[in-house]
Amino acid sequence: MAESSLxxxxxxxxxxxxxxxxxxxxxxxxxxxPFTLSLFIKTIQTQKPFIQSVLHKSGAVLFRGFPVNTASHFNDVVEAFGYEELPYVGGAAPRNNVVGRVYTANESPPDQKIHFHHEMAQVPEYPTKLFFFCEIEPKSGGETPIVLSHIVYERMKERYPEFVERLEEHGLIYTRILGEEDDPSSPIGRGWQSTFLTKDKFVAEQRAAKLGVRLQWLDNGGVKTVMGPIPAIKYDESRQRKIWFNSMVAAYTGWKDSRNVPEKAITFGDGKPLPGDIVHDCSRILDEESIAFPWQKGDVLLVDNLAVLHSRGSFNPPRRVLASLCK
Incomplete structure (x- = not known):
């Protein structure tokens, strides 16, 4: 009998x-x-060195054609890799736990585009790997475009050397105003209680401090969070190259809701404003260098969060893409 292989x-x-x-x-x-779910899981475990080498080489791996049909199946697949889970503390997106270590990817409305970002680049403790799973493929749109971070860095360095130099010197400050409760109408609508996994303001302050986040409580029950200065350019040790590791474009163009004004959401680390024309040109570069594939039911995408930025296109429902974050 032939062996299962990838x-x-x-x-x-x-x-x-x-x-x-x-x-x-x-x-x-x-x-x-023919692959069953249990055979796929066993194959992941036995061929993990092969998968790791492919991920290191490419930055992202799409698994297609395997019998992964439900959130529970997806949770089993994530567990098979043996990566430690990263609790979603400090992230901006409204998300709900589905099963085990599986969450909805983002609860924001389908007509809203979510701009390119590294997951949780605005906090010191971010995931190194992300999993996405297509449980229900979109009627149309709804791709999860991805782009190689070092390519973005190289293009920005070539086009705007002084700007990149300032980023490397000063980093970025991220400012976001959170309500008490989650606001599913906003792509950054996560309230402070779910952001810090507590209803106690003192506990929230302790957990924020561990992330390097300063809190300023507001009269309406909300809170202003200030993170940074935090590096915007990192060095990928395993690949020996500089990477564009930040949420600059996402914050400047997309952190907009009833509480937040995007242009104030992010500044240079010295507090000076970012040049809007350069930020928008960076957005064009991200789009130019990105790839987007139509989701198919059962697809599992493994992303190296250091190597790759991701986004989300607008879509016509139904669509259900789930996610899991790993340390």
Missing amino acids: VEIQIPQQKLFNRIQFPAVVGPSPSSV
Whole structure:
């Protein structure tokens, strides 16, 4: 009987960067026995070195053609990798726990685009790996575009060397006003109680302090959070290259709701405002270099959060994409 095995396959949306396909796409070998969920999980465990090498080379791996049908199945797949879970403390997106270590990806309305960002780049403790799972494929739109961070850094450094130099010197300050409760009408609508996993202001202050976040309580029960200065450019030790590790474009163009004004949400680390024309041009570069594939039911996407930024396109429901964060 043939053994179960994984092989790299191709989809039309991939791009080549330095002769490496982005993202890598992995499917069942044609010579494999038909995959069951338990066989897929066992194969992940036995072929993890192969998967790790593909992830390190490409930055993102799409698993397609495997029998992953429910949130519970997805949780089993995430567990099979053996990565430690990262609690979602300090993130901005409104999210609900579904099962185990699986959450909804973002509860914001479907007509809203979520701009490119590294997950939780605005706090010191961020996930190194992200999993996404398509439980219900979108009627239309709703892709999760991804882009290689070092490519963005290289293009920005070439076009705006002085701006990038200032970013490297000063970093960024992120400012966000949170209500008490979650606001699902906003892509950054997570209230302070779920952000810090408590209803106690003193406990919230303690947990914020551990993240390096300063809190200023407001009369309406909300709170102003100030994070930074925090580096906007990092060095990826494992790949030996600089990366564009920040949520600058997402904050400047998308942190908008009844409480927040995007232009005030992010500044240089010295408090000076960012040049809007450069931020918007960076957004164009992100779009130019990105790839977006239509989700198919059962798809699992593994993303190296240091190597890759991600976003979300607007969509026509139904769509259900779930996520899991790993240390």
